[in-house]
Amino acid sequence: MINPAEFAEGEFDASFAKLTELSTNSAALDEEVMKYFAQYDDDANASLDRRELRGFLNNFFSAYHIHVPITDEYVDGVFRQIDINHDNKLQPEELKAFAKLFIGKLVVAFQAAAAGQATTGGFGGSGETGEEEKKE
Numbered sequence: 001m002i003n004p005a006e007f008a009e010g011e012f013d014a015s016f017a018k019l020t021e022l023s024t025n026s027a028a029l030d031e032e033v034m035k036y037f038a039q040y041d042d043d044a045n046a047s048l049d050r051r052e053l054r055g056f057l058n059n060f061f062s063a064y065h066i067h068v069p070i071t072d073e074y075v076d077g078v079f080r081q082i083d084i085n086h087d088n089k090l091q092p093e094e095l096k097a098f099a100k101l102f103i104g105k106l107v108v109a110f111q112a113a114a115a116g117q118a119t120t121g122g123f124g125g126s127g128e129t130g131e132e133e134k135k136e
């Protein structure tokens with residue numbers, strides 16, 4: 001999922017360091033999430049819909065060279081995972097809560113990549129091997 005060889009020189013370490021910092025500093029993570037939130041909330045209604053979430057995922061995954069095909073099913077799976085109160089919109093608080101879990105997984109994936117191991121993902125949604133992730 002994460003291949004250090006695809007990163008420019010120093011980029012992998014910089015990304016890894018940034019993610020590690022965000023995973024241990026929740027104030028910094030909240031701030032980062034809000035920055036993204038404002039950026040991708042196109043219609044400025046203080047919530048993200050599926051289209052806006054897709055824009056965010058596209059950008060974020062390419063920034064970190066994360067190879068997950070962002071299909072409609074994937075976006076929908078991630079969306080439903082984040083939408084805790086099931087109002088079909090993503091509020092900043094929901095995205096913050098999700099970001100904490102997500103960053104934790106990313107750090108693990110980066111650690112594995114740094115150690116030269118392949119990981120089998122588990123980034124939520126229904127992509128990849130995520131089929132057995134709790135489904136109701």
Ligand SMILES: [Ca+2]
Nearest residue numbers: 041045047048
């Ligand atoms: Ca919106």
Ligand SMILES: [Ca+2]
Nearest residue numbers: 083087089091
């Ligand atoms: Ca919601």
